[in-house]
Amino acid sequence: MLKRIYNxxxxxxxxxxxxxxxxxxxLKFLTLAILKCKPWVYFDNVTRYSERSLRGMSYWHDMIDWIGGYPFEVAKPEEIFNFYRDRGFRLDQLQTGAGGLGCNQFVFTRVQRKGEWIDG
Known part of the structure; x- marks a missing residue:
């Protein structure tokens, strides 16, 4: 919905x-840094973001990509799990965004079926 509105x-x-x-x-991140008496940590993160980011974007462009970037598709963790389970994969690790702004991360392993050879 945010992306549709932005675009x-x-x-x-x-x-x-x-x-x-x-x-x-x-504001929340800056306030937390100030409360920890380390406001420079917030500003360092913002100004040096592109040096540390694997995405190769500035802090600002990464935020704009989050707000308005496409393609984008939403799926609940259980939908992802069911999709891969039905195709012969086992969920090995799951890290959720805990309802925040982060992405969910999944690690699946292909499960060998009877008479099927799995490479690797």
């Missing part, structure tokens, strides 16, 4: 919308 907005309204969406999150 439907006229260009002048995209920046205010992005700030409205990401502002509370960024």
């Amino acid at each position: 439907a907005l006229p260009r002048p309204l995209k920046l205010p919308y992005a700030i409205l969406i990401m502002g509370p999150r960024e």
Whole structure:
């Protein structure tokens, strides 16, 4: 829904919308850094983000990609699990975003079926 709204907005309204969406999150991170008496950690993370990111994006462009980037598809963890289980895979590891902004990460292993050879 966020992505649809962002992409439907006229260009002048995209920046205010992005700030409205990401502002509370960024304020939370900055506040936590200040409460820990380490505000430079927040600013260092923002300014040096592209050096550490595997995505090769600046902090700002990564946020805009999260808000408005396509392609994007939503699936519940149980939908992913059922899809792969039905195709002969076993779930070995799962890390969820815990209801936050992060992505869920899955590790599946192909299970050998009777009479079937599995490489690797």
